[in-house]
Amino acid sequence: MIFGKNINRYYLKYWYLYIVGILALLCVDFFDSLLPPRIIAGIIGELKNGTMTQQYLNERIVQLLLIMLISFICRFLWRFVFFSISHKVGKDLRYRMFKNSLTFSQTFYSDNKVGGLMSYYINDIDSVTESFGWGVMMVFDVLSLVPMILIRMFMINWSITVLSLIPLLMIAVGSTVVGAFMEKRYKIRQDNFEYLSDFTQESISGIRVVKAFVREDKEFDTFKIKNRNNEKVNMDYIRLSVLFNNLVELFIWVVYFLIIIVGSYIVLEVPETPLEVENLTELIAYFDTLLWPMFAIGEIINIRSRGKASLKRVDEILNNKSDLIEAKNPIKVDDIKGDISFKHLSFKFPNTDQFALNDVTFDIKAGEFIGVIGRTGSSKSTLVNLLLRLYNVEKDEILIDGNDIMDYSISDIRKNIGYVPQDNFLYSTSIDSNIAFSDRSINIEKVKKNARIAGVHEDIMMFPHTYETILGERGVSVSGGQKQRISIARALYKDPNILILDDALSAVDTKTESEILKFLKEERKGRTTILIAHRISSIKDADKILVLDIGGVVSGFDTHEALLKNNEIYRDTYNLQKLEEEGGISRV
Numbered sequence: 001m002i003f004g005k006n007i008n009r010y011y012l013k014y015w016y017l018y019i020v021g022i023l024a025l026l027c028v029d030f031f032d033s034l035l036p037p038r039i040i041a042g043i044i045g046e047l048k049n050g051t052m053t054q055q056y057l058n059e060r061i062v063q064l065l066l067i068m069l070i071s072f073i074c075r076f077l078w079r080f081v082f083f084s085i086s087h088k089v090g091k092d093l094r095y096r097m098f099k100n101s102l103t104f105s106q107t108f109y110s111d112n113k114v115g116g117l118m119s120y121y122i123n124d125i126d127s128v129t130e131s132f133g134w135g136v137m138m139v140f141d142v143l144s145l146v147p148m149i150l151i152r153m154f155m156i157n158w159s160i161t162v163l164s165l166i167p168l169l170m171i172a173v174g175s176t177v178v179g180a181f182m183e184k185r186y187k188i189r190q191d192n193f194e195y196l197s198d199f200t201q202e203s204i205s206g207i208r209v210v211k212a213f214v215r216e217d218k219e220f221d222t223f224k225i226k227n228r229n230n231e232k233v234n235m236d237y238i239r240l241s242v243l244f245n246n247l248v249e250l251f252i253w254v255v256y257f258l259i260i261i262v263g264s265y266i267v268l269e270v271p272e273t274p275l276e277v278e279n280l281t282e283l284i285a286y287f288d289t290l291l292w293p294m295f296a297i298g299e300i301i302n303i304r305s306r307g308k309a310s311l312k313r314v315d316e317i318l319n320n321k322s323d324l325i326e327a328k329n330p331i332k333v334d335d336i337k338g339d340i341s342f343k344h345l346s347f348k349f350p351n352t353d354q355f356a357l358n359d360v361t362f363d364i365k366a367g368e369f370i371g372v373i374g375r376t377g378s379s380k381s382t383l384v385n386l387l388l389r390l391y392n393v394e395k396d397e398i399l400i401d402g403n404d405i406m407d408y409s410i411s412d413i414r415k416n417i418g419y420v421p422q423d424n425f426l427y428s429t430s431i432d433s434n435i436a437f438s439d440r441s442i443n444i445e446k447v448k449k450n451a452r453i454a455g456v457h458e459d460i461m462m463f464p465h466t467y468e469t470i471l472g473e474r475g476v477s478v479s480g481g482q483k484q485r486i487s488i489a490r491a492l493y494k495d496p497n498i499l500i501l502d503d504a505l506s507a508v509d510t511k512t513e514s515e516i517l518k519f520l521k522e523e524r525k526g527r528t529t530i531l532i533a534h535r536i537s538s539i540k541d542a543d544k545i546l547v548l549d550i551g552g553v554v555s556g557f558d559t560h561e562a563l564l565k566n567n568e569i570y571r572d573t574y575n576l577q578k579l580e581e582e583g584g585i586s587r588v
Contacts (some may be wrong), residue, residue: 002128002131002135002304002307002308002311004311004315006093006096006311006314006315006318006319007089007093007128007132007311010085010088010089010092010132014085014088014089017081017084017085018081018085018136020077020081021077021078021081021082021085021137022078022140022144024074024075024077024078024081025074025078025137025140025141025144026144027070027071027074028071028074028075028078029141029144029145029148030148031067031070031071031074032067032071032075033145033148033149033289034148034149034152035063035067036064036067036285037281037282037285037286037289038152038282039060039063039064040281040282040285041278041279041281041282041285042060042278043057043060044277044278044281045276045278048276048277048278078137082133082134082136082137083133083134085132085133085136086129086130086132086133086134087129087133089128089129089132090125090126090128090129093125093128093129093314093318094121094125096318097120097121097125097314097317097318098121100317100318100320101117101317103322103324104320104322105322105323105324105390105391106385106390106391107323107349107350107351107391108320108322113198113201113202114198114201114202116194116195116197116198117317118197118201119190119193119194119197119198120194120313120314120316120317123190123193123310124190124310124311124313124314125310125314126310127186127190127306127307127309127310128307128310128311128314130303130306130307131303131304131306131307134303135300135303135304135307138296138299138300138303139300141292141293141296142293142296142297142300145289145290145292145293146290146293149286149289149290150164150165150290152286153283153286153287156275156279156282156283157263157266157275157279157283159262159266160259160262160263160266160283161283163255163258163259163262164255164259164287164290166251166255170251178240178244178301181240182237182240182241182244182301182302182305184309185233185236185237185240185305186237186305186306186309186310187309187312187313188233188236188237189233189234189236189237190309190310190313192226192229192230192233192234193230195226195229195230196226196227196229196230199222199223199226200223203219203223241302244301244302245295245299245302248294248295248297249295252291252294252295255287256287256288256291259283259284259287260284263275263280263283263284264280266280267280323350323392324389324390324391324392324410325392325406326409326410327406327407327408327409330407330408330409330412331403331407331408331412333401333408333412333416335416335497336400336401336412336413336416336497336498337366337401337497338364338366338367338400338401338497338498338527338528339363339364339365339366339399339400339401339402339528340363340364340387340398340399340400340498340528341362341363341364341398341399341400341402342360342361342362342363342397342398343361343396343397343398343399344359344360344361344397345357345359345360345361345386345393345397345398346358346359346360346394346397347379347382347386347391347393347552349391350391355551355552356379356382356552357379357382357383357386357552358551358552358553359553359554360383360552360553360554361554362546362554362557364528364530364544366401366526366527366528367525367526367527367528368528368529368543368544369520369521369524369529369531369541369542369543370528370529370530370531370542370543370544370545370546371531371532371533371538371539371540371542371544371545371546372384372530372531372532372533372539372545372546372548373532373533373534373536373539373545373546373547373548373570373573374546374547374548374549374555375548375549375550375569377550378548378549378550378551378552378553379548379552380502380503380532380548381421381422381502381503381532382552383548383552384419384500384502384530384532386398387405387413387417387498387500387530388413388414388417388419388500389405389410389413389414392406393405393406400413416496416497416498417496417497417498417499417500418491418492418494418495418496418498418499418500419491419499419500419502420484420487420488420490420491420500420501420502420504421487421502422502422503422504424475424483424484424486424487424504425474425475425487426471426474426475426478426483426486426487427471427475428470428471428472428473428474428475429470429471430465430467430468430469430470430471431460431463431466431467431468431469431471431486432444432447432467432468434471434475434486434490435447435450435451435467435486435489435490435493436490436493437490437493438490438493438494439493444467446493447467447489447493448467450489450490450492450493451467451485451486451489452519453488453489453492453516453519453520453523454485454486454488454489454492454516454519455485455508455512455515455516455519456482456485456486456488456489459482459485479507480507481507481508481509481512483507484504484505484506484507484508485508485516487504488501488504488516492523496527497527497528498527498528498529498530499520499524499527499528499529499530500530500532501529501530501531501532502532503532503533503534504531504532505517505531505533505538506533506534506535510535510537513535513537513538517531517538517541521541535577536560536570536573536574536577537577537581539560540560541560542560543559544557544558544559545557545558545559545560545563545570547563547567547569547570549569555567555569555570556569556570
């Protein structure tokens with residue numbers, strides 16, 4: 001059994017099931033362990049005294065058959081109950097972990113990799129829930145069976161009973177030291193599995209890159225090292241576990257032989273002691289019954305050590321709180337119009353000293369189409385990530401419809417924003433499910449409408465199952481351009497008041513890009529759209545263009561024509577791209 005603030009609730013939640021299981025377990029211990037040795041001893045006594053009758057034998061046989069039937073029913077019941085509790089706890093813990101994980105900020109997922117997190121949901125949860133099922137069962141079995149058997153053994157012969165307690169006392173003393181040490185070993189074991197899991201997931205996800213750079217041998221060598229380390233820590237843990245269990249077994253068998261030797265001596269050489277052959281047989285049978293709880297003590301220590309080590313890791317997820325600040329009394333809003341103001345915004349990523357954005361100031365009016373351009377590393381994506389409330393900002397640095405963004409609830413902000421990220425992520429479900437991701441049901445007409453706006457409808461109709469085509473993992477079965485356009489359709493399906501396209505047209509040709517932009521302007525007239533691009537041709541017709549420079553500094557914010565006249569960075573970028581289009585220079 002293990003305890004902690006995140007799991008104690010389950011003992012109370014399933015108390016009625018525990019009672020049913022424990023009663024069934026007591027029933028098995030009484031009928032299956034306590035009664036049969038007494039019945040068999042009685043039969044031996046009757047045979048020894050020559051008083052055995054057919055009626056007596058038939059009655060004992062019927063008793064044993066009834067005991068078998070009752071034990072069968074009760075054994076099924078306790079196993080079903082305890083293992084049901086185990087699975088229920090596992091389901092609820094995974095639910096709570098996943099729900100809490102959805103609230104974590106980008107900082108958490110920057111510091112923790114997906115492969116490593118998966119080991120928490122699989123191995124660690126299994127170890128914790130094992131304590132609730134098999135672990136609790138063994139604890140109560142030991143606590144009920146051992147006293148029951150020992151009381152009966154004391155009634156037969158106290159000296160032999162005391163002898164049988166020796167291994168129990170030795171195990172109790174040793175378990176305290178060994179249990180703490182095994183808990184630390186298991187924690188190391190789980191951490192190494194996390195490293196292995198993370199490397200495997202990352203390598204398989206990036207398999208195309210691995211193949212393109214002919215890195216198969218290198219990746220395999222690295223995997224072998226991590227796999228070997230994982231094997232080593234597992235073997236260290238198993239070696240300790242096996243050694244402890246074997247020592248327990250050795251103590252038990254030594255005492256087993258002592259009981260037979262001492263008991264036989266008393267029967268033969270100490271006639272004044274009322275110990276008959278049938279009594280010794282019964283004692284040996286009871287000690288044989290005690291073998292299970294003695295072995296179980298060692299297993300309880302193993303299960304508890306694993307459970308405690310894993311619970312500490314599970315607690316890391318359950319106790320972790322998002323560092324995003326939620327408004328205490330958020331502004332209630334049904335629809336955000338789309339007025340956006342940046343007022344001397346300066347932003348640094350957590351645990352860094354360098355500003356990603358520095359004194360950014362500009363205004364976007366509702367319904368405007370805004371282009372954003374800048375050199376690599378000028379924090380264009382960071383700017384829009386702040387609008388999505390992926391990070392905290394200082395008071396009154398970003399205003400939406402005249403209100404501080406920090407005064408809105410995070411969910412209200414995100415409900416009103418459609419977002420197409422640089423790294424387009426598609427789920428391995430059907431195309432229509434991906435496009436209708438923001439909806440609980442699929443409106444196929446709405447799906448097709450937005451696919452046409454995104455310029456991907458014709459491509460989808462060429463697939464064997466059209467909109468019901470199942471995509472590969474992360475959309476691997478479609479091209480980069482198709483992936484981008486499906487992502488745009490997904491954002492448009494949401495029908496947002498603010499649409500953010502983060503370099504969302506980089507993988508399509510200029511003709512397709514022009515058609516998509518034309519459709520976007522027609523469909524989103526009167527709604528705010530922000531398009532981050534590397535090509536000036538993508539944003540030259542925007543109402544205004546924001547030019548960012550290295551260090552997140554605003555270099556300019558004006559129309560295309562005005563920037564060509566007054567902004568050197570923009571003008572140089574325009575001229576360079578114009579030369580590239582004309583074939584004057586080649587892009588390196």
